[in-house]
Amino acid sequence: MDSEKKHPGHSESQPLSVRELTGQIAELLEGSFPKVWVAGEISNFSRATSGHCYLSIKDEDAQIGAILWKSTADRLDVKLADGMAVVCQGALDVYPPRGAYQLVIKKVVLRGEGNLQRLLRQRREKLAAEGLFDKERKRPLPRFPRSIAVVTSPTGAAIQDFLKVLKRRWQQVSVVVVPVRVQGEKAAGEIARGIAAVPRLGRSVDVIVVGRGGGSLEDLWAFNEEEVVRAIAASPIPVVSAVGHEIDVSLSDLVADVRALTPSEAAELVVPDQADLAEHLVSLMRRLQGGLHRRAAASRLQLEAIAAMPVFRKPFENVQRLGRRLDELDHRSHLAGLTLLKLQQQRLAGLVDRLQSLNPRAVLDRGYTLTQRMTDGKLITSGGQLQPGDQLTTQFATGRATSRVEKIDTES
Numbered sequence: 001m002d003s004e005k006k007h008p009g010h011s012e013s014q015p016l017s018v019r020e021l022t023g024q025i026a027e028l029l030e031g032s033f034p035k036v037w038v039a040g041e042i043s044n045f046s047r048a049t050s051g052h053c054y055l056s057i058k059d060e061d062a063q064i065g066a067i068l069w070k071s072t073a074d075r076l077d078v079k080l081a082d083g084m085a086v087v088c089q090g091a092l093d094v095y096p097p098r099g100a101y102q103l104v105i106k107k108v109v110l111r112g113e114g115n116l117q118r119l120l121r122q123r124r125e126k127l128a129a130e131g132l133f134d135k136e137r138k139r140p141l142p143r144f145p146r147s148i149a150v151v152t153s154p155t156g157a158a159i160q161d162f163l164k165v166l167k168r169r170w171q172q173v174s175v176v177v178v179p180v181r182v183q184g185e186k187a188a189g190e191i192a193r194g195i196a197a198v199p200r201l202g203r204s205v206d207v208i209v210v211g212r213g214g215g216s217l218e219d220l221w222a223f224n225e226e227e228v229v230r231a232i233a234a235s236p237i238p239v240v241s242a243v244g245h246e247i248d249v250s251l252s253d254l255v256a257d258v259r260a261l262t263p264s265e266a267a268e269l270v271v272p273d274q275a276d277l278a279e280h281l282v283s284l285m286r287r288l289q290g291g292l293h294r295r296a297a298a299s300r301l302q303l304e305a306i307a308a309m310p311v312f313r314k315p316f317e318n319v320q321r322l323g324r325r326l327d328e329l330d331h332r333s334h335l336a337g338l339t340l341l342k343l344q345q346q347r348l349a350g351l352v353d354r355l356q357s358l359n360p361r362a363v364l365d366r367g368y369t370l371t372q373r374m375t376d377g378k379l380i381t382s383g384g385q386l387q388p389g390d391q392l393t394t395q396f397a398t399g400r401a402t403s404r405v406e407k408i409d410t411e412s
Contacts (some may be wrong), residue, residue, distance in 0.1 A: 019096065026094035029101055033092040038064070039104060041082045041115065044216040047073070053080065056216075057088060066090070066103040078110055082217030083117030086110055116217055120224055120410045124251060127226070132233045133254040139238045141270060145206035147174045148270060149237075151194040152180040158213040158244060158263040165264045170271035176201065181222075182212035187410060188225035195231040195239070207270050211242030211263050212251060223252040228271060232256055242266035283313065364397040372393075376400070 009076050016024070040057035046179045047053045050400045051070030056063045066088065068076075089107040090123075094100070127133065128231065148166075152159050163175065178198060180190035191210065198208050210232065212220070222228060229251045232239045241256035253259040260266035310317060371380040372392040386392075390405045 005408055014092050018099070022094060022096045022099055025101075026096070029094060031090045031311060034090065035091055036103070037089050038089055039087045039111065040064075040085075042080055042086055043082055043218060051327065052146060055080070057086070064103055065100060066105050067093075067166070068105045068108075072106060072237055072350055078108070083120065085117075085225055116212075120251070123224065123226060124254070127229055127255070132229065132384070137233070137256045137257075141240070142206045143239050144272065145270060146174055147176065147203060147205045149176050149178055149198045149201070149205045149208045150243065151178045151180055151191060151198070151210045152212055155184045156182065157213060158182075158214055158242070161213075162209065162242070162267045165267035166271060166288055169273045169275075171274070173271055174207070176203070183215070183219050187222035188228050191222055192225075192231035194229040195228075195235055205237055208237050208239045209242055209263070209266050209270065210239060211260070211266060212244060213263065214244035225252040226251075229255045240266050240270060242398065250357070280294060288333060340344070362393065367397075369394050369406040383408050 004015060009346060038057055040063070041054045043058050043063065044051065045055040049074060053068040053070075053073045055066050055068075057066050058064075065315070068080075087109045088103065088105045092106040093102055093104045093315075095102055125343050126351050150159060150162060152162075159177060166173070166175065166207070178194040180193065180194040181187040195210060198205050210228075211223075214220075219220055223241070232252060232255045234242070238257045240258045240260055241252040242260040242265070243250045243252055244262045249259075258269055260269050265335045306312060371392050372378060373385075374393050380384070380386060380392065386405050386408050388405050388408060392403050392405065394401045395405065
């Protein structure tokens with residue numbers, strides 16, 4: 001009995017509390033491993049909003065949880081991520097609320113790529129050389145899809161987040177879930193077959209969303225498998241990769257037409273926001289109304305300006321003015337015609353007078369006569385033109401006489 005009193009926990013009557021046992025284990029571990037170097041590969045890395053980093057250090061056979069306090073993490077020269085091969089120096093600690101031991105890391109030294117990172121890099125280089133990640137292959141998503149196929153786990157949080165955001169943003173779309181495993185050895189095959197099955201569903205599908213929620217590099221490894229990448233590349237329907245992690249980019253992200261950081265963001269990318277669309281339509285309606293009002297106002301001003309023109313205020317004014325002008329021209333042309341006629345009459349009278357003055361008969365009226373030789377009708381103006389015996393005709397103002405030359409006297 002005295003021995004049991006001295007050693008609590010060694011008997012049923014004096015058991016240790018969980019806290020006491022955890023404390024003894026912590027004391028033993030922390031005392032035995034105050035400083036230790038551990039080599040392994042980083043897994044399950046995450047950084048909390050507090051700045052503390054939580055991760056696991058693993059090898060092929062085992063793993064140990066680890067933590068970097070914010071003060072230590074801020075001093076690191078490298079950005080830690082899943083798959084990195086590292087050597088960590090720290091001390092073992094026990095976290096009483098979970099009864100788990102962990103390594104409190106003080107220093108981190110990189111050793112190069114881990115096995116998964118090396119495999120991922122090699123596979124990425126191979127598929128990139130085939131052109132599977134080229135931007136020219138990317139297809140745009142339809143603006144207003146009518147049907148979406150989601151290749152994911154039907155029981156995971158990813159599908160619930162996707163549907164919740166989808167319902168809030170746009171309800172004019174149907175969703176078909178293609179159930180697959182998204183983690184484990186058989187996950188990649190199921191995901192690839194699920195993608196290939198969508199075009200054969202017997203219904204028109206506009207977009208395929210492939211993904212899951214967040215996790216470690218190992219948890220998300222199915223989306224780095226070559227058969228999944230090739231299934232996405234071969235899909236005749238645009239594919240959105242919605243693997244829930246932001247730090248690392250999976251091969252599914254690279255080959256997909258569009259990458260979403262989370263399933264929730266995938267829902268935001270594949271459908272429009274009906275509230276934003278409604279607001280945009282209202283904006284367009286207001287712009288259209290404003291444009292129509294401005295156009296109507298401008299047309300009204302133009303119409304008023306046209307109506308104010310003299311031709312519309314007094315439509316017959318030009319006709320009347322032209323009529324008056326025509327009357328004036330008619331009057332002027334009549335006067336010009338009379339003047340011209342008078343001038344022509346005066347000219348004609350002058351010509352008549354000149355003709356009268358040149359008329360031989362006018363000379364005869366004054367007592368003169370015209371004498372012509374009868375043989376040739378030649379006008380006789382000089383006695384030298386005559387020969388005795390010539391027969392002559394003499395024309396008087398009235399009447400005519402015939403004579404014969406008896407004697408010629410050429411003296412005046």
